[in-house]
Amino acid sequence: MMPDAEPDQERERERRRLAQETKNERHMxxxxxxxxxxxxxVAFVMIYAVMHAPK
Incomplete structure (x- = not known):
């Protein structure tokens, strides 16, 4: 196994986590x-209903 394979995997994992976090934030x-x-x-419908209610 190559010694710098671990940092590459870690970097890829972090990149994926940040991408997912950005997507979640956009959905929020x-x-x-x-x-x-x-x-x-809802507020406009309620205002309309109150203004046009029979007296």
Missing amino acids: WWWLAYFLFGIHI
């Missing part, structure tokens, strides 16, 4: 964006 931001967008839609 998309989830947050959809969640906040949904909250606003």
